[in-house]
Amino acid sequence: MAGFYNMDQKEVIRIKVKKCDGKTQAEYKKFSIDPQITSFEMLQGILAKAFEIRSDFTISYMTYDSEGQNVYQSMLSDWDMDAAFQCASEPYLKLRVDVRLFEDLEDWDVIAPVEIPHHQLLGLVDKHSILSAVTGSITHKLVRTVSSMQRAMGFKHPENGVTKPAKLPMCDTEFRNYLDSSGFMIKPNEFRQSVYQGGIEHSLRRVAWRHLLSIYPAHLSSKDRFRYLKCKEEEYRKLKEEWCEKLRNGAVMEEVKHVVNMVEKDVLRTDRSHSFYSGSDENKNTLSLFHILVTFALTHPDVSYCQGMSDLASPLLVTQKNEGQAYICFCALMRRLHTNFTTEGSAIMMKFHHLSELLNMYDPVLYEYLLQNSAGDMFFCYRWFLLEMKREFPFNDALHVLEVMWATLPHCPPQHEIKLADAGYSCQLLSTSPGSPTFSQQHNMYTKLLALRRGGILHRGTQTANSTASVIPRANNNMSTYSLSHCDDVRTNRSSISSFDTSPSDREVRDTSFPKIDHSVTYCVHQKLDNIQKIDNIRHVLKNRQLYEHFSTHFRIIDIKATDTSPKAAGLNLITPKTLSPLASRYLPFRAETDKSEITKNLSDSLISDCQEATEEFGSSETTCSLFTGTPVRDPSKLPPPQEFGAGNPFLMFLSLTLLLQHREFILSQEMCYEEIAMYFDRLVRKHDANHTLQFTRQMYMEYLRAQQANVKEDEDLEFNLNF
Amino acid sequence: MSNSRRNSGTRPGAAGGRIQQAKLVLLGDQGVGKSSLALRFVRGQFPEHSEATVGAAFLTQTILVQGQSLKFDIWDTAGQERYHSLAPMYYRGAQAAVVVYDINNANTFNRAISWVRELRQQTAVNTVIVLAGNKADLASEHRAVPTEDARVFAEETGLIFAECSAKSGLAVNEMFMMIAHKIVGKHASPNSSQGVQLTGGEEASSSGCKC
Secondary structure (H helix, E strand, C coil), X not given: CCCXXXXXXXXXXXXXXXXXXXXXXXXXXXXXXXXXXXXXHHHHHHHHHHCCCCCCEEEEEEEECCCCCEEEEEECCHHHHHHHHHCCCCCCEEEEEEECCCCCCCCCCCCHHHCCCHHHHHHHHCCCHHHHHHHCCCCHHHHHHHHHHHHHHCCCCCCCCCCCCXXXXXXXXXXXXXXXXXXXXXXXXXXXXXXXXXXECHHHHHHHHHHHCCCCCCCCCHHHHHHHHHHHHHHHHHHHHHHHHHHHCCCCCHHHHHHHHHHHHHHCCCCCCCHHHCCCXXXXXXXXXXXXXXXXXXXXXXXXXXXXXXXXXXXXXXXXXXXXXXXXXXXXXXXXXXXXXXXXXXXXXXXXXXXXXXXXXXXXXXXXXXXXCCCCCXXXXXXXXXXXXXXXXXXXXXXXXXXXXXXXXXXXXXXXXXXXXXXXXXXXXXXXXXXXXXXXXXXXXXXXXXHHHHHCCCCHHHHHHHHCCCHHHHHHHHHHHHXXXXXXXXXXXXXXXXXXXXXXXXXXXXXXXXXXXXXXXHHHHHHHHHHHHHHHHHHHHHHCHHHHHHHHHHHHHHHCCCCCCCHHHHCCHHHCCCCXXXXXXXXXXXXXXXXXXXXXXXXXXXXXXXXXXXXXXXXCHHHHHHHHHCCCCCCHHHCCCCCXXXXXXXXXXXXHHHHHHHHHHHHHHCCCCHHHHHHHHHHCCCCCCHHHHHHHHHHHHHHHHHHHHHHHHHHHHHHHHHHC | CCCCCCCCCEEECCCCCEEEEEEEEEEECCCCXXXXXXXXXXXXXXXXXXXXXXXXXXXXXXXXXXXXXXXXXXXXXXXXXXXXXXXXXXXXXXXXEEEXXXXXXXXXXXXXXXXXXXXXXXXXXXXXXXXXXXXXXXXHHHCCCCHHHHHHHHHHHCCEEEECCCCXXXXXXXXXXXXXXXXXXXXXXXXXXXXXXHHHHHHHHHHHCCC
């Protein structure tokens, strides 16, 4: 929302607008808006209404260039609008509207003037008369329906028009409470819980994000952390210098140059409208982003570079303001997210599937509608998953959403240190020719990996050998791989990719867990169905009582404490780090060290009360449910457990669900087809309201955790029975 | 992604006439300006630092051609090679494909050539394929692909060819208009398509040579 961050609290912005269409004389209008509650979209709506513009138009605002000359700068987002408000000159902020004329507008999908999300408009109608004119175009009936809908959903803004976070963002003083006098992080779960509820003050993000992303091993004093960080920064500097040096000398193979080119193309267009990356293409921050991504790609050939990574790294650099530190954070983030970028796409496919399952549970009407319109696969949510919502909110709000989401993930410090490069990496691998014959095998492997990642095709030829394996063991393998992927040491042990000289068979098994996308069109479609089918199978199998025992050795060992003494579990304790605490505590931002009963207590005490508050404030969930279905049958305990749901990020699933529900009415009322839905959400890039979205997501997420917690308890009872 | 519902369908227009729909797909290497060309055509805008497309984007634009309304459903795809395998979902059933390269970067031209080959193999013979050399505004200093090379390739392969600039707007609307003419014309008389392409190519390239 405009003016939420870093803004002088101007109560009102007076605006003078000049409208030009290149044919008729310019028109002028004046009005004023409240910067606290006006989004860019609303401004578009106001302007469209004020000048009765029925076609597309662009907005620009007057500002001063470096020489103090008046210039019009285009306004394309909330970000730009904030900037315009900031530099609004007295007595008016001068805007210019340029209209484009078309012969045939009737059929053109002009979304701008009518696309304002209703919940934003409706929240404003009562108090801000200037906007009531805008809503005039919406029929009374629709307003009433949407309004009651949104009230029930909790989507309607509270009376003041601004959704406030559940608590104030964490400040430095509060943060110190989670550390002891020597700077040991003594309350990691309380820390996460607080971030979950209110986020972090911007000035504290630099420090707090490092904890949130688990870059430090456990039990470090502040002095030790400082030394660790310096040591890691130095390690990064060397990694970077090595490839830079080789690149300067031209002593690198083609694949390396290709990576460099790909990264260069993307960093030059990543968040360049943000002041941090603005200026010339050679600005130092864009260059830092470039270094981070190339270093990561070359030192992690199994992941390499993939579009989208620059979006993930950019906020880290903005927050850390230091290339080395941002790189360390990026490595920590990619420990969890690398599966999103692997070419077989199993993690992403699973997210698509889980979201459709979730939507079906919460809003069967919308789900059915999407199914009928070929959108049941949820492919239009791809960007949400790949970038974890980074592009869906205005930049500063996205930082807030990211930290809240990270706070829901298990605290998983690296056992010894965070790895900045794959185990088998050495800079000699970058060279055009390998030195010694023994080295050449590794070199070949490295080159192949980069090439494979570039093309996105993984050893097609070797597929047949594994394709005969039954679904269950493969699924099993896949599940355990990403269930445990949070933990560095486990990943390293399990992944053959980290050392290049091992046989590729392990990876093939993992990669073929879900078939790869082929060039052939029909294969694509079939495969999509296949994947979903397979996930279904897995889930079915999981639910199958007969196989319960078999799977308990693979799954429940994660859920149940390592102290579990059952013989079935004991045999597999080796692959489960002892630090793994019970399922719920790994996913809930509350104490992990406590015993089970206390966890339940904790849950009910703090988080559920938070949930209840939200429910009271925003209307009961039962109403919501009955509104959608007529039959309140939503049972989140039937959803996959947290370490599995959304491929390990259940909160992201609920965030996605919220975005869908916020716009369900519009999608349904406009009878949008797949393409229109995709286009609609494209237009909403950086326009969602973070606080409002989070508020509602938290509510549903808590409901889910509570239900899952009950499941764990049931499972424990079952386990107990099985043991006797 | 299925959009059979909308492919080349016609539906009643606002003025009572029929509106023809056409699916168009933009293909080409990463960073050649696919999204920018689409935005220039659809919104007349050129954002200076257009972000990398994640997944794919969809846009529409309706134009009037030969007294007939034609609505383009434009699929703008992600360019990175890693996403290549998803492309068939987008070009399947497309009436037109615009294969974009950066005239200042020879590698992107090679990639365009392989796109054209794939399209020729995988799509119907009457699919209108356009070879678009983008970023003509930078060509005076940085050109890496001679116009002649691209034109010869286009003529041999029966493509419409244009050098254009999403930034300056040069030849962008003309290129889409030409596609529209081909599609509308094809609809009127399906047998007359093959010969016109080369003529189209010459027109387009001549308009592109003004730079």
